[in-house]
Amino acid sequence: MPASTTDRDADEHIIQVRGLKNAFGEQVIHDDLDLDVRRGEILGVVGGSGTGKSVLMRSIIGLQTPVAGDITVFGEPTVGREETEATNIRKRWGVLFQGGALFSTLTVSENVQVPLREFYGDMNPALMAEIAAYKVVMTGLKPDAGPKFPAELSGGMKKRAGLARALALDPELLFLDEPTAGLDPIGAAAFDDLTKSLQKTLGLTVFLITHDLDTLYAICDRVAVLADKKVIAVGTIDELLALDHPWIEEYFKGPRGRAAVATKDAQADAHPTEIKSRQIAASPAAATEPAEQARTTD
Numbered sequence: 001m002p003a004s005t006t007d008r009d010a011d012e013h014i015i016q017v018r019g020l021k022n023a024f025g026e027q028v029i030h031d032d033l034d035l036d037v038r039r040g041e042i043l044g045v046v047g048g049s050g051t052g053k054s055v056l057m058r059s060i061i062g063l064q065t066p067v068a069g070d071i072t073v074f075g076e077p078t079v080g081r082e083e084t085e086a087t088n089i090r091k092r093w094g095v096l097f098q099g100g101a102l103f104s105t106l107t108v109s110e111n112v113q114v115p116l117r118e119f120y121g122d123m124n125p126a127l128m129a130e131i132a133a134y135k136v137v138m139t140g141l142k143p144d145a146g147p148k149f150p151a152e153l154s155g156g157m158k159k160r161a162g163l164a165r166a167l168a169l170d171p172e173l174l175f176l177d178e179p180t181a182g183l184d185p186i187g188a189a190a191f192d193d194l195t196k197s198l199q200k201t202l203g204l205t206v207f208l209i210t211h212d213l214d215t216l217y218a219i220c221d222r223v224a225v226l227a228d229k230k231v232i233a234v235g236t237i238d239e240l241l242a243l244d245h246p247w248i249e250e251y252f253k254g255p256r257g258r259a260a261v262a263t264k265d266a267q268a269d270a271h272p273t274e275i276k277s278r279q280i281a282a283s284p285a286a287a288t289e290p291a292e293q294a295r296t297t298d
């Protein structure tokens with residue numbers, strides 16, 4: 001039987017948010033916010049500090065109960081679901097929280113195994129360790145990172161370890177909250193390349209909160225702008241600039257925005273047949289090298 005229009009839309013939009021309202025006491029964070037995230041895209045989410053980017057992410061993944069509104073992920077409603085019903089949806093996404101949020105008393109391998117234990121507690125421990133080792137290497141860390149504790153890792157390595165944990169369950173959807181914050185420019189660029197490469201090879205959809213203009217230009221298919229308690233615009237950067245909105249103009253055409261464009265253009269000129277944001281391999285070494293190039297953040 002052919003899929004109905006509704007089914008097709010739900011399939012195309014991995015995340016659908018309608019009429020979202022969030023408030024903490026008198027402070028209204030979101031009011032009548034709508035957003036669609038398309039299958040297979042990297043959606044950058046930007047907005048001034050405190051506009052509610054992280055609260056939006058937490059609402060989508062069920063850590064924040066909205067005052068009003070509907071959220072569907074993979075076509076399934078997530079607001080007000082019973083824990084047991086939500087589990088099947090939660091298995092299909094991975095989350096990298098701001099700062100990595102690794103458990104400091106667990107090794108990298110044990111951190112990566114946390115979601116496996118949560119959702120597949122009866123899995124053979126040797127298999128869990130094997131899966132963890134695979135995810136560690138997949139994120140560009142050396143195999144010997146597995147037995148290390150977070151305190152023994154650089155900032156870039158911690159982010160990769162957090163990403164390895166987010167990938168533990170082979171998710172279809174990845175949430176990244178400011179993944180390049182605190183990284184040096186080369187480490188940040190390498191992390192961007194890693195994200196793009198994972199999106200392509202694993203067919204991931206990525207919801208990416210960032211303040212990093214280089215990341216937006218380098219890897220995001222579309223960008224959603226949060227302001228005035230809503231998503232005021234979604235589109236490619238060119239589409240957003242055509243809107244003539246003062247905040248968007250200021251954000252993308254300010255000095256840092258211009259620097260990000262200049263970096264992108266310079267690299268496109270250097271590699272006219274393959275427009276790569278930065279020619280930095282997503283290698284473990286790159287994540288720990290000192291800064292050598294300019295990088296722009298807002």
Ligand SMILES: Nc1ncnc2c1ncn2[C@@H]1O[C@H](COP(=O)(O)OP(=O)(O)OP(=O)(O)O)[C@@H](O)[C@H]1O
Pocket residue numbers: 024029047048049050051052053054055056
């Ligand atoms: N648990 C909470 N209790 C009360 N207020 C909260 C809570 N979580 C977030 N807020 C408030 O909600 C607003 C939005 O926070 P949020 O962390 O989503 O902003 P953001 O856009 O991600 O900011 P930034 O870019 O600085 O990380 C802020 O004013 C914050 O203080």
